[in-house]
Amino acid sequence: MSLTKQQIAQRIAQELKDGYYVNLGIGIPTLVANYIPEGIEVVLQSENGMLGMGPFPKKGAADPDLINAGKQTVTIRPGGVFFDSATSFAMIRGGHIDLTVLGAFEVSDTGDIASWKIPGKMVKGMGGAMDLVAAAKNIIVAMQHTSKDGQSKLLTQCTLPLTGVKCIKKIVTDLAVLDVTDEGFVLLERAPGVSVEDIKAATAGRLVVKGNIPEIVLA
């Protein structure tokens, strides 16, 4: 069984450590906030200018001056703080954010990522994605392993316009957890019931399989 979007988020949440400052992108990455392990404290950064982002407001309590980078109304947690956009990206660019989680259309086996533009479709812009991938020390991509018509999104070379080069270190897909190293994609874990052969068939880029590959365990 391949993982659902919620389960991809749940697996990524296992990578969080106490005291981490984390930037979560739009889509599956946003769901990671729902699975922060008990007993650890993580501070969420929103690049429009906030540390300590909290959940959506209660019904009727939405505040138009308090939004996240996806322009959704949110709340702030105790200890949170607001700041301007230049300060926000200074803390990103300066390497002060411990982990960035974002989505992707394609990732290459050298760690390139394409996530912002599909030629021929309306170009909306890169927002903060290029700044985040160029600067973060630790980036996890949350994505589907293949497109709806079965084409691999884990490639030797991205076909779509790039967001950043040689920057992705870890990927969690609906089928597998992989590291990106000099040797290519290194298979670390597979979704329950998904075989190594299934993952090989779904991966177009170089795939390294060493020893027995355990199944993903979700708490």
Add this chain to the structure above:
Amino acid sequence: MNKVVQNAKEAIAGIESGMTLMVGGFGLCGIPEHCIHALTETELKELTCISNNAGVDDFGLGLLLQKKQIKKMISSYVGENAEFERQLLHGELEVELIPQGTLAERCRAGGAGIPAFYVPAGYGTEVAEGKEVRAFNDKPHLLEYALTADFAIVKAWKGDTHGNLIYKETAGNFNHPMATAGRITIAEVEELVPAGQLNPMQIHTPGVYIKRIFQGTHYEKRIEQLTEQ
């Protein structure tokens, strides 16, 4: 010192067709809605707007797009706007897309007298085309130039008659860096008080950057994506 003007119409006096404007806000959060409205009531055209986003069809900079007053947008993200898309696809509008952090820093640099700087964002992508690349600590960076504007238009929560500004929550966003980078910066505020009434230890934007300030009334503060539990 007399920075206080009566209203948005008076505040935007001197803006001419073809000028470059910085407009603060992120999405619809913290946008100078009264000045934008006042601009729609002029015949100004061919404006270049530096703004993180382009509003929605019927609010924010979308209103200036509807009236075809904008020639060029310099932004990081411009979704959520059908008229924008139509003008772009018909070649009626120029768009320059810039990584969001680079955009913010280009404004900051413009206000801080730093003509150019290097950042890693965009290296190896189409953003890098035509730009100088230089490695620092083995990591490639792009040379990016400062941005300034003929006018910067920002919105704050509270301001005083010296132009000192305090923003509310995430509504500070691009307002602060843009406030520093306008040759003339206009601030509209929800509450304008006499100098001395704001706590000097809590000012976000010092008044030195602000040339004109006024209090707006009846802020709509439209929410773009209402999300509740």
